[in-house]
Amino acid sequence: MLDAEIISSLQNARIKNLVKLRNRRPRDRQGIFIAEGYRAISRGLERGVVPEEVYFSPDWFLGENEPALLEDAKNKGATLFELTKVAFEKVAYRDRPEGILAVFKQWSHQLDEIELSDSPFLLIAESIEKPGNLGTILRSADAAGVDAVICCDSVTDLFNPNVVRSSTGVLFSMPTVMTSTRETIDWLSKKGIRSVATTPHAEDFHTAVDLTGPIAIVMGSEQFGLSETWLDACQQQVRIPMAGQADSLNVAMATLVTLFEAVRQRTLSS
Amino acid sequence: MLDAEIISSLQNARIKNLVKLRNRRPRDRQGIFIAEGYRAISRGLERGVVPEEVYFSPDWFLGENEPALLEDAKNKGATLFELTKVAFEKVAYRDRPEGILAVFKQWSHQLDEIELSDSPFLLIAESIEKPGNLGTILRSADAAGVDAVICCDSVTDLFNPNVVRSSTGVLFSMPTVMTSTRETIDWLSKKGIRSVATTPHAEDFHTAVDLTGPIAIVMGSEQFGLSETWLDACQQQVRIPMAGQADSLNVAMATLVTLFEAVRQRTLSS
Numbered sequence: 001m002l003d004a005e006i007i008s009s010l011q012n013a014r015i016k017n018l019v020k021l022r023n024r025r026p027r028d029r030q031g032i033f034i035a036e037g038y039r040a041i042s043r044g045l046e047r048g049v050v051p052e053e054v055y056f057s058p059d060w061f062l063g064e065n066e067p068a069l070l071e072d073a074k075n076k077g078a079t080l081f082e083l084t085k086v087a088f089e090k091v092a093y094r095d096r097p098e099g100i101l102a103v104f105k106q107w108s109h110q111l112d113e114i115e116l117s118d119s120p121f122l123l124i125a126e127s128i129e130k131p132g133n134l135g136t137i138l139r140s141a142d143a144a145g146v147d148a149v150i151c152c153d154s155v156t157d158l159f160n161p162n163v164v165r166s167s168t169g170v171l172f173s174m175p176t177v178m179t180s181t182r183e184t185i186d187w188l189s190k191k192g193i194r195s196v197a198t199t200p201h202a203e204d205f206h207t208a209v210d211l212t213g214p215i216a217i218v219m220g221s222e223q224f225g226l227s228e229t230w231l232d233a234c235q236q237q238v239r240i241p242m243a244g245q246a247d248s249l250n251v252a253m254a255t256l257v258t259l260f261e262a263v264r265q266r267t268l269s270s
Numbered sequence: 271m272l273d274a275e276i277i278s279s280l281q282n283a284r285i286k287n288l289v290k291l292r293n294r295r296p297r298d299r300q301g302i303f304i305a306e307g308y309r310a311i312s313r314g315l316e317r318g319v320v321p322e323e324v325y326f327s328p329d330w331f332l333g334e335n336e337p338a339l340l341e342d343a344k345n346k347g348a349t350l351f352e353l354t355k356v357a358f359e360k361v362a363y364r365d366r367p368e369g370i371l372a373v374f375k376q377w378s379h380q381l382d383e384i385e386l387s388d389s390p391f392l393l394i395a396e397s398i399e400k401p402g403n404l405g406t407i408l409r410s411a412d413a414a415g416v417d418a419v420i421c422c423d424s425v426t427d428l429f430n431p432n433v434v435r436s437s438t439g440v441l442f443s444m445p446t447v448m449t450s451t452r453e454t455i456d457w458l459s460k461k462g463i464r465s466v467a468t469t470p471h472a473e474d475f476h477t478a479v480d481l482t483g484p485i486a487i488v489m490g491s492e493q494f495g496l497s498e499t500w501l502d503a504c505q506q507q508v509r510i511p512m513a514g515q516a517d518s519l520n521v522a523m524a525t526l527v528t529l530f531e532a533v534r535q536r537t538l539s540s
Contacts, residue, residue, distance in 0.1 A: 145513025207534045241533060243415025248440060253526055260527045264477045
């Protein structure tokens, strides 16, 4: 078996700290976060993001690939810790633990670090509140192939356990900038990138507006939609036609629909 | 306050039964299910679906509209029960209870009861496993304005608490048929409705295929995609272009993207 320190006491300082990391303050103060489960951790490793520590408990393993993943992480510099079944249950965030959990260093990207493609394609999300929505938005952005996601005045942090989980590892690959609305508007203008606001009050459907060329799709918060600042700053406003209940599409679903209309137009025009 | 029997004992037979209804067998045997929270219950009432019983606990209320909703339910024939804070916590499915929960009668629709529009537009989902996905699929179908959703050989039942919750009340308005693949294929053929399969192995993008006219969009299960039976039966196959990780779009997200491309084409052609 793998050479690793074994931890069985629930009073162990590392165990206690893993539990603490569910909260943002200790997470930010220590500059680390947790990714749980085989898929997320292997996505990190595939992208060259090596965890500092990996905690595992074979009693919880779902498949047969976990030892190879642990070996890989260890060879790349991670420290392994083996936990008893009970100790792992205590640190796991999920109802059905997969027996593997890793601690990664946090990172941050700035607007000026974004590598823009020849025809920039960006997603901007303002004041997102729910971690699950942010994670799903990252997945949608990945599937649509945007250059980067810019979160303005975000209520949730990027390293919230539910963002990590719901992004299914996209967190490790999608350039994501946490910044303010003001800085983003200035930056877009400097870069000559047109911004398109999505709002139920727009006149035009998202399918009726040109979404090709250098563009940023701008989505508002769950409760309040886009701020006046963004609505004023955007060159165009669009809405998605809604056949049913007004709230059938949440912000993550509306993001997905708008991004894939942009993909359609950009594929045709390229 | 409202005239209602007060229940405080956790041993009360009604309390015990509400907890049991989380499981499918007692739910189906009794022919009832639970909807929790203001939004879902009010959506039911708006659609003329009156609960048999409503359980409430003012200590948990989030807003000020709950008494009016209870009054409305009572006037329409529901029996009200007031629970203590602790008793409500026991029966609530959610981590943050809203203090209102209702028991509705189950229903079922058959294929022949579907009211087809002039240009039929249907969504078919095969062997969906996760209740949360089915709920989100119902929301997407509602937003896109399909005539009905047909679930073939579904693993989850329509009245699972997580379907009810994630459908945000669409359950009460969207005609949804639970049936088998075989019956559905025969019915489509009888009605002259063309079916389009979504599969990552298709040659054509969903945007390159005609999705106007009488049509059924057919989505496969989370793990296995569409069965050979469906792939053979469908007149066309389409796939969504994927820029990122192969699994960035789950079945609910792929459904949403495909439905809204159909909406775009159908709006242009009408």
